[in-house]
Amino acid sequence: MEDGEWLRAVDGVSFRVPKGKTVGIVGESGCGKSVTAMSIVGLLPKPMGHVLEGQVMFKGEDLSKADHDRMHEVRGGEIGVVFQEPMTALNPLHRIGKQISEALILHRGLSKREALIEAVDLLEKVGIPAPERRVLEYPHQLSGGMRQRVVIAIALACKPDLLIADEPTTALDVTVQSQILDLMKDLQNEMGMSTILITHDLGVIAGHCDEVVVMYAGRVVERAPVREIYASPLHAYTRGLLNAIPTLNTPRKSRLNTIEGQVASIKEFVSGCRFCQRMERTGDTLNTRAPFVEISKDHWVEACPKCVDKSILQNVH
Incomplete structure (x- = not known):
């Protein structure tokens, strides 16, 4: 408080x-x-x-x-x-x-x-x-x-x-x-x-x-069976986390992938998309919280149009 x-x-x-x-x-x-x-x-x-x-x-x-x-x-x-x-x-x-x-x-x-x-x-x-x-x-x-x-x-x-x-x-x-x-x-x-x-x-x-809940800035941005998360990550934050994992194919002495910026302070949380806030994006997504929708069976995502591919969101009713 x-x-x-x-x-x-x-x-x-x-x-x-x-x-x-x-x-x-x-x-x-x-x-x-x-x-x-x-x-x-x-x-x-x-x-x-x-x-x-x-x-x-x-x-x-x-x-x-x-x-x-x-x-x-x-x-x-x-x-x-x-x-x-x-x-x-x-x-x-x-x-x-x-x-x-x-x-x-x-x-x-x-x-x-x-x-x-x-x-x-x-x-x-x-x-x-x-x-x-x-x-x-x-x-x-x-x-x-x-x-x-x-x-x-x-x-x-x-x-x-x-x-x-x-x-x-x-x-x-x-x-x-x-x-x-x-x-x-x-x-x-x-x-x-x-x-x-x-x-x-x-x-x-x-x-x-068996299942993964991906959290960002106090909210769930994606939730799915573990295989779905790795095979088909939908939210930009989830993809960023996965891309940051080094693999056996990662060249030696190469820079690891990172996600730009950092998690905002709780005092700075916006009402809309908080990952857009981190990426310093502008527009309505900062003011309006996107709905949490089911894209496929048991695969849910916060449907921010700037964080989830629009072609995927077009199929959501």
């Missing part, structure tokens, strides 16, 4: 996550990906962060209207969250076993002894060697990859129906990143849960998601 008016960090974001499937949310930093995730689990900073309108439907319940006690049950119980920086997600003053046990005691009613035994099993499941020893260690004694595995163990401790993974591999090297993503996929298949995977890396999206 500024000068008595609400600033919309995310605006009109809409998507669904089918049971057992993974939906990836992709976009540059500042596009509203994490705010969207925090809105789902009621972790927006108070009192400034607030869901003004819309619904967060979870198993038939609107979580945006749930009280504090109900959300306390949901978080860590029915919805697990993996944050992007494990060193800040874990308490440096408590042993690993205690931090995993807390969720088991709170949400599943286990005794301290039962919870510690379960914590050892969880660490083994997420691939941490010598789990009986690791439960007695502190976060600083583990590598970055191991800490992230602990965070995943905590998120999955209560067998949630939905897992939200917010940039879960950002701080990890490429090899460990691949191991963590494969681990999450294996656990998802084993437990049958749904997943929201938030990332800025379309390469990660390609191998681990």
Whole structure:
């Protein structure tokens, strides 16, 4: 809120996550990906962060209207969250076993002894060697990859129906990143849960998601099955993200493709097309928001005539 008016960090974001499937949310930093995730689990900073309108439907319940006690049950119980920086997600003053046990005691009613035994099993499941020893260690004694595995163990401790993974591999090297993503996929298949995977890396999206939601400046500009996004990207921003990915055919020492400009500050958002704002285009597209239309089965796009090929929009009724 500024000068008595609400600033919309995310605006009109809409998507669904089918049971057992993974939906990836992709976009540059500042596009509203994490705010969207925090809105789902009621972790927006108070009192400034607030869901003004819309619904967060979870198993038939609107979580945006749930009280504090109900959300306390949901978080860590029915919805697990993996944050992007494990060193800040874990308490440096408590042993690993205690931090995993807390969720088991709170949400599943286990005794301290039962919870510690379960914590050892969880660490083994997420691939941490010598789990009986690791439960007695502190976060600083583990590598970055191991800490992230602990965070995943905590998120999955209560067998949630939905897992939200917010940039879960950002701080990890490429090899460990691949191991963590494969681990999450294996656990998802084993437990049958749904997943929201938030990332800025379309390469990660390609191998681990069923559907992609492309966000720009607080809005969804394109949404489609993952194969459709790669085979037929419609929005100029989506194409820009894909073109920025280096390939095996990229010449050595060549400049990588980039998207000109940067995401506008929330205070500067226009009511119309915000990607046109970035490209410094002029005209009515800056003042009027384009409709979100379905071009082909399950492939939706914000139909700005300056960002989507006009020949494609001509077929929309």
